[in-house]
Amino acid sequence: MxxxxxxxxxxxxxxxxxxxxxxxxxxxxxxxxxxxxxxxxxxxxxxxxxxxxxxxxxxxxxxxxxxxxxxxxxxxxxxxxxxxxxxxxxxxxxxxxxxxxxxxxxxxxxxxxxxxxxxxxxxxxxxxxxxxxxxxxxxxxxxxxxxxxxxxxxxxxxxxxxxxxxxxxxxxxILPLPVRRNAIGVDVGVKDVVITSEGWKSGAPKYTYHYARQLKMAQRRLSKKKKGSQRRRQQQQRVARIHARITDSRRDFLHQQSSKIVNENQVICLEDLNIQGMLRNRRLSKAIADCGLYELRRQMEYKAAWYGREVLIVDRWAPTSKTCSACGAVQESMPLKVRAWACECGATHDRDINAAKNILFFGTAGSAGTSKARGAVKPPRAVA
Ligand SMILES: [Zn+2]
Structure with missing residues (x-):
């Protein structure tokens, strides 16, 4: 191709x-x-x-x-x-x-x-x-x-x-890569940009925290500026620049990650984008993670097309965080601050890895390892 x-x-x-x-x-x-x-x-x-x-x-x-x-x-x-x-x-x-x-x-x-x-x-x-x-x-x-x-x-x-x-x-x-027989679930976050169902956590590029703090302060300053004023416009530009820096460094990092994942796996399951959450932008870290998800999906989809891989998108209402990936029991709630938890079945979970495992499960309808099962999966839509 x-x-x-x-x-x-x-x-x-x-x-x-x-x-x-x-x-x-x-x-x-x-x-x-x-x-x-x-x-x-x-x-x-x-x-x-x-x-x-x-x-x-x-x-x-x-x-x-x-x-x-x-x-x-x-x-x-x-x-x-x-x-x-x-x-x-x-x-x-x-x-x-x-x-x-x-x-x-x-x-x-x-x-x-x-x-x-x-x-x-x-x-x-x-x-x-x-x-x-x-x-x-x-x-x-x-x-x-x-x-x-x-x-x-x-x-x-x-x-x-x-x-x-x-x-x-x-x-x-571009030459397609040799076909493999495995599937993987991928979740994105702020602390770790990429988390896989195999228990691998990517960490984050060096500057993410630094910029996140800068952004918070810049946004606070912006909220105090008078509407329509010259200073407000300048501050808006500053906020936009920090946003651009965060997205740039995350994008580069995501390129490394997406290449690796597409190289190593035949079927890649991702969670669908939480657009409403992004628009509300109430929780900054969530918004940043969602930007990462959007970019990761974009990269995965075109790289998968290049190399003959498949990307499956899991419905965003699927309870990926609340479900125990060992027994399938669904918890009533799972606040964001809970990083690790234990299920009644005795399994203990890292929040993010558990979510990635569930993304794989929902994506392949419980039959990880085959690329045919698609049960709970919405057909991939074009990213706007
Ligand atoms: Zn369980």
Missing amino acids: IIQCAYKFRFYPTPTQKRQLALEFGHARYVWNWALETRTKAYQAQGESSNTISLSRQLTALKKTQCPWLSEATASCHTQKLRDQDTAFRNFFAGRAKYPRFKKRHHTQSVRYQLDQRHVAKNFNAESKLLKLPKLGRVKLRWSRGIEGIPKMVTVSQAPAGRYFVSLTCEVE
């Missing part, structure tokens, strides 16, 4: 590159908004999407007449913007997405370059850390990881916090 793999790196532009990028972002945004307006008018008039080729022609005409300054930016980036918008419209017409929106200055900015595959060796070499882009020249990345394949597409973006990133999209061939 050939898959698209994206590698994202931090990018440190020189002052000249920053100026050129500001221009590229601005012009690309202008092209997007101009095309959107043109298309919206056509959509309102005829109820259908405009043709990309004609838009592209109109854009060329626009550059020659009203907006000659558009030629200061890279033309291929504009073509890419039109293509992106095409995809956005296709998603809209297929009911997968909302109507495309105008790009604003204070949102994430991005431009996409297509690397000419005939001359790619001149512009890209992962070993010598070389990446050259039109009008920018050589760009300095923090090459934080190795790359497989040759990039076809390069996206340069700037997040609202001001940081620049470069994302390289490569085509990589």
